Amino acid sequence: MNHEKSYSVPINPNEITPKHIYQTRRQFLKQMGVVGITALLASCAPNVGVPTDGPGLAPDEDLADNLTTYEAITGYCNFYEFTTNKEQVDENAQDFVTSPWSVMVDGMVENPKAFTMEEILANYTQEERIYRMRCVEGWSMVIPWVGFPLHQLLEDVVPTAEAKYVLFEAALVPDQMEGANSGLFPFPYLEGLRLDEAMHDLTILATGLYGESLPPQNGAPIRLVVPWKYGFKSIKSIVRISLVPDQPPTLWNTIAPQEYGFYANVNPNVDHPRWSQAERRIGETGRCETLFMNGYAEEVLSLYEGMNLTENF
Amino acid sequence: MESRKPRKINSKWGLIAANFLGLLPLGVLVWAFWRNQLGFNPVETALQRTGQIAVVFLLISLACTPIRRLFKWPILIKLRKIFGLYAALYAFTHFAVFAIWDYGLNLPLLWMEIQEKPFIFLGLTALIILLVLAATSFRYWQKKLGKGWRTLHRLVYVAAILILVHYFLAVKGDIFSLQGDYGAPLVAAIILVLLFLLRFPFIYRPL
DSSP, X not given: OOOOSTTOOSOXXXXXXXXXXXXXXXXXXXXXXXXXXXEEEEESOTTOOOOOSSTTOOSOTTOOOOOOOHHHHHHSOOBTTTBSOTTTHHHHTTTOOOXXXXXXXXXXXXXXXXXXXXXXXXXXXXXXXXXXXXXXXSEEEEEEEEEEEHHXXXXXXXXOTTOOEEEEEEOOOGGXXXXXXXXXXXXXXXXXXXXXXHHSTTOEEEEXXXXXXXXXXXXXXXXXXXXXXXXXXXXXXXXXXXXXXXXXOOHXXXXXXXXXXXXXXXXXXXXXXXXXXXXEETTSOSOEEOOGGGGTHHHHGGGGTTOOTTTOO | OTTHHHHHHHHHHHHHHHHHHHHHHHHHHHHHHHTTOSXXXXXXXXXXXXXXXXXXXXXXXXXXXXXXXXXXXXXXXXXXXXXXHHHHHHHHHHHHIIIIIITTTOHHHHHHHHHHOHHHHHHHHHHHHHHHXXXXXXXXXXXXXXXXXXXXXXXXXXXXXXXXXXXXXXSSEETTTTEESOHHHHHHHHHHHHHHHTTSHHHHTTO
């Protein structure tokens, strides 16, 4: 891999991760009592690590998942600005220019600022976070990200009292993105979070994976990762982060609100008209159970107290 | 009399070519599976590819009648049946990948998906139609059913529409605003509409 990029990530998780990854122990769970029938499904990932304060360490010794291979993570991606063919994105994205790069952070903040990537990498300690990634299409991966909690950056710009939501905008460079001109999608890609979701410690801005800088197809040079939400919330190649007072429009929610809610929390109890709520783990065979909040319910459920998560899907 | 001989040769090679064309994608698919070349999500690849191939053969089969009329190629009436049979074969393979490979024949789960997801229900309905048509496509049934055979086989138009709706619903986006991943199904829909139009005498006569 190319270590000579201008902002290589100073951590080598290859030394850390393997000892935490044990053979997958499939647990067959009685589940899905629909119309009085009990279906049997294996659980994909009962225990993928939740991060601790220290870099790269998962607290739980009982990890039950294998990391998805680097080849699969970088060879199978959704990045519609380049192409809708998941296995073609890596090729189409190779010439995407990601340096120099800066991220404008503005809106309802005391100190709006354009951060260069160099500043971001220098100011925020990069740590490893091993997260499950669940795509709404019904596949999933386990990815060792490198990044830092978004709240650190937001605290530095000081959101004002009016700031209630965070709007993210992805780069749109039509002459470098051959899928961006089809007219079938209202680019630029926009995503949003409620401010408290954005401030949650699990929410990170990722700058690398497997100890390397992010390749362009995975959202170089900087992307969002919100592990308890469907993958489309984790917007790639961010150029702007705006603090706003109202729930912002987001790409998929604009196109098909009946299918892609603003919250888009992973929730096997909310049916999707297209995709199964039993998932395929990339690199493994068969389908397995999708976990509520993608397995992070314990950490994030307090964000949604008193909310009906079926209506607010 | 003299024209008969060349036409027969023509028809023989036509049949060979059609069968070759029909089996080729299956061969490529099995080969790719064998060599582990179906990508990172082989089930998804196999599902998409068998579905797309089924659509292509169905469209080719539906194109036979208008083309035969326009260019007066009688052999196409035989090819129509062969391509139709391959459409049914790939549609069935598509279903088999879904039920066996993807869901491991987990019947309760399959039943739930069929009930919950309209596009699966529509696809299954279309498959049943295609299988009935395939089973009754042989001369024995053609004779036995008499006039009813023609009526029965007009169901292929229903199947084609169901399959197109199934295709549109299976890709990401919103079908009403046409915002989404609609490139391929849109092309298929345009061809299908064209093939339907070419069946109206007031359209094909002037051609």
